[in-house]
Amino acid sequence: MLLENAELVKRFFMNKWIFIMSIALVTSLYSCNNDTKLNGVIMVESEFQSDSDPDANGWTASFAEYRTTAVDSVLNLQAGVSRLPAPLDTTRYSLRMQSNNRSGNMFMFMKKRITGLRNNTDYQITFDVNLATQYPDAADVIGSPGSSVYLKAGASAEEPVRIAENGIYKVNIDKGTESAGGTQMVTLGNVANGGNTFVYRLISRSSPGNSLVVRTNDKGELWLCVGTDSKYEGLVNLYYDKIKATLNLAE
Incomplete structure (x- = not known):
């Protein structure tokens, strides 16, 4: 027992x-x-596969750097998912942004919220962007739509939003001015198509290595922001084919 x-x-x-x-x-x-x-390394890749996607793969478009009294229809502000233009592959979709710069400056930008990161932690971020542009380096009578429009990318703990300040719509993050980057956005280059004629071509732009470190908020969130800072006083029409952001814990 x-x-x-x-x-x-x-x-x-x-x-x-x-x-x-x-x-x-x-x-x-x-x-x-x-x-x-x-x-681990976190990659956020966005491709715009269908015009039926209501939120454009999580990206939201906006415009800034123009007078609050300006009429949107005169500025021809447009944004949305669209097929790539000919002679490119017109079966592929993209995020199209367009504006007519009447005041000497125009910032066309899009933003996307990223979650699930460490709270209040620094991340190093690099960007790779493909877009379709028809603009050569050559200038017309009002400037160069290729070399005077600068592609920028960055991130912030707060949501990038348009705000009114002294009669001008501005953005609440430090994007820099024209060709110069800011503390929250870096300049990837201009939007020249690499040719001598006005024809749409796909170009690739990447951020400089180890150039941007951003701290998350107390919820482990970041907002990605990609856009163009333009001093070309005319119509600019661009198609974003692919956006990739790579995030690493900052050392």
Whole structure:
């Protein structure tokens, strides 16, 4: 009888040990998976596959750097998912942005919220952007729509929004001015198509390495922002084919 009880006690503690070790293993695996999510390289890639996507793959478009009294129809402000223009592959979709710069400056931008990052933590971010542009380096009578329109990309803990200040619509993040970048956006280059004629071509622009470090908010969020800062006083029409942001924990 004593042997039988001893055997029962032994089995009880053995089963309890197996249970505790199983819980510990599951917890360890969960921690590893969660750690990988937070610590690994995070890539946010956006391609605009259909014009039926109401939120353009999570991107929202806006415009700034013009007078609050200006009429949108005169500025010809347009944004939305559209097929790429000919002679490019017109079966592919893109995010199209257009404006007519009447005041000497125009900032066409889009933003996207990223979640699931570490709270109040610095991330190093690089960008790769493909877009369709028809503008050569050559200037017309009002300037050069290729070399006077600058592509920028960046991120911020707060949502980039348009605000009215002294009769001008501005953006609430530091994007810099014209060709110069700011603390929250870097300049990737201009939108010249690399040719001598007005024909749409796909171009690629990338951010300089290790150039942008941004701290998340207390919810582990960042807002990505991509746009063009223009001093060309005329109509500019661009098609964003692909946007990729790569995030690493800053050292």
